[in-house]
Amino acid sequence: GQQVMQIPQYQHVQEGEDFTTYCNSSTTLSNIQWYKQRPGGHPVFLIQLVKSGEVKKQKRLTFQFGEAKKNSSLHITATQTTDVGTYFCAGLGSQGNLIFGKGTKLSVKP
């Protein structure tokens, strides 16, 4: 079945350092979404990418969708302690459901 792989599983950074998480799919995705889950919280929608090669920015966050629509990345510039949490990518399945990656847990040392 359709799978979405995400790396790394964990990332520990010093505040001010950059952070990147990568997402790869076994099949072409119609779109990819990114969610953030704070410790003890629920996943919160960040962004959706639809077009091949698309790049979107939200302040210090940059999201990319690969040309082949099989991979995506989330890059955070100059991390802050408020960035702590787990970042999930999710690909849209054939049934309209989301297939989540395993997530990257980010910790930021002040």
Add this chain to the structure above:
Amino acid sequence: SAVISQKPSRDICQRGTSLTIQCQVDSQVTMMFWYRQQPGQSLTLIATANQGSEATYESGFVIDKFPISRPNLTFSTLTVSNMSPEDSSIYLCSVMTGDSYEQYFGPGTRLTVT
């Protein structure tokens, strides 16, 4: 977006009993989903709750164990039946609104089975 509430927020239940979790949305939505999330793990889709018809279950999940109701476009319930400690998890409902595929999640129900 949508505002979603879940009840209960948490519960501790005895083995062999059942718990029904409610999910209420503040607006009519096209699709509602139920997920399970083990601590520190990713989200696993249990089923899609269909209004007016039987839910669509993912592989590994069956109606007898996780009966789902969706009587209207703003409400759904998930029952965890004949619970065992392996059912201890966080259960989340989510909704998809309009033509966009983005999902909004409820706050979750933390279930512990002893």
